[in-house]
Amino acid sequence: MTDQAQSAPVQEPWPPSTVAWYAVIVLALANTLSLLDRTLLSFLLPAIRQDFVISDTVAGILVGPAFTIIYCLMGLPIARLADAKSRKLIVIAGVAFWSLMTFLTGAVRGILSLSIFRMGVGIGQAALSPSAYSIMADYFPAKKLALPVGVFSIGVTAGIGLSFIGGAAVIQFFSSMGPMNLPFFGEISDWGRVFIFFGLLGVPVVLLCLFIKEPQRRGVAKTQAESVPFNEMWAYVSKHWKIFTYVFVGYGATSVSIYGIITFTSTFYSRSFGTGLAEAGYLIGLAVIIGGPAGAFAGGYLSDWLEKRGDTNAKCRTLWIGCLGLIPPGVAAPLMPTAELAAFFLGFSFFFGSICSGPTGSLIQAITPNRMRAQMGALYQLSLNLVGLGLGPPFVGWMTDTIFADPNKLNYSLIWAVVIFDTIAVVLTYMAFREFPKVKKNFDALQG
DSSP, X not given: XXXXXXXXXXXXXXXXXXXXXXXXXXXXXXXXXXXXXXXXXXXXXXXXXXXXXXXXXXXHHHHTHHHHHHHHHHHHHHHHHHTTSOHHHHHHHHHHHXXXXXXXXXXXXXXXXXXXHHHHHHHHHTTHHHHHHHHHHTTSOGGGOHHHHHHHHHHHHHHHHHHHHHHHHHHHHHHXXXXXXXXXXXXXXXXXXXXXXXXXTHHHHHXXXXXXXXXXXXXXXXXXXXXXXXXHHHHHHHHTHHHHHHHHHHXXXXXXXXXHHHHHHHHHHHHHHXXXXXXXXXXXXXXXXXXXXXXXXXXXXXXXXXXXXXXXXXXXXXXXXXXXXXXXXXXXXXXXXXXXXXXXXHHHHHHHHHHTHHHHHHHHHHTSOGGGHHHHHHHHHHIIIIIIIHHHHHHHHHIIIIISOOGGGHHHHHHHHHHHHHHHHHHHHHHHHHHHHHHHHHHHHHHO
């Protein structure tokens, strides 16, 4: 027997669906908690601004770059570990760490400490998505992967929605109580109690993650179970730079408008409609939690359905449809005369934004060799967060402070973010649609 035959991967049957879907559901719960903890700051901005007087631009930097820079810096090193070590343990460590950082955010006394713990949340959350995408790609064949990735991605909008709805409920509850004092931390503000409450939710999620079964790495011999060098992965990306640029930058552009909307919508409701924090939280959260999961399911289902019918470009087609659908509701929502109508159109923004999530994640996995999937997942998340979260909130804040120079024209800043960046997304994802079939054909040929 040759050395090549000895080192060839021995493939086990695909895991039982119950085992695979348990992992997907728990990872989706972790993703929900991730976005919930990440978005709480956006929901609570009006209250935090009362304690720490800051401009819209500073608020945008606090929500975006303070989190994104460290998140992106940590993403690739952690992903290299996930390509070689236990992805399940990496997820568990990440959930535990960011939950602790969220808990500690509740006791901050100024912008500096708030920024530090915000960075800590970024470190923990950098562990989740690359590991989760890699796990799911070893649980499901490529033709059935879009729906699981879509379900995982439901956690994005579910977490955002719950951060508003849950935050509203928790802040109402604690507002009715007297002052709260904790040992070592002293008196805790009403908004600080919200961070503490949701930080504690990391405990049950960690316990559920313990029962995920680490799947076999498919297409990889046990002797190859190590991460590829970064220069090898970069060579692969450079070889196929067109498709990765179109998808990463194109889909990343949609997240600029989405993160700008997430960050400033509660502030926009307060300025334009006079709504209180709790009322705004319920309205915004309901719109997101209905529109987002519905879109994630619809996108994953549509992509898989088209692919089963022989559409080899189903993932890119679904992505482009979602990007195109983002523009009308994104322009309409900030122009509505009432908070209820604005929330109605906001729901459609998250519906179309979430349509893109499942097909995009599975598209990247479908053209990436197994041993670099977690690192590619990290690059994918880097594009979403560096472009979206890093640029969206500061852009909207800067437009309001500098271009319009009027806090009551925040709605026009939101519209310009949609018009500029979602148009870029439509153009680039259409170019990806034209490029993908050639790349996928070459990839399948190399895989044999």
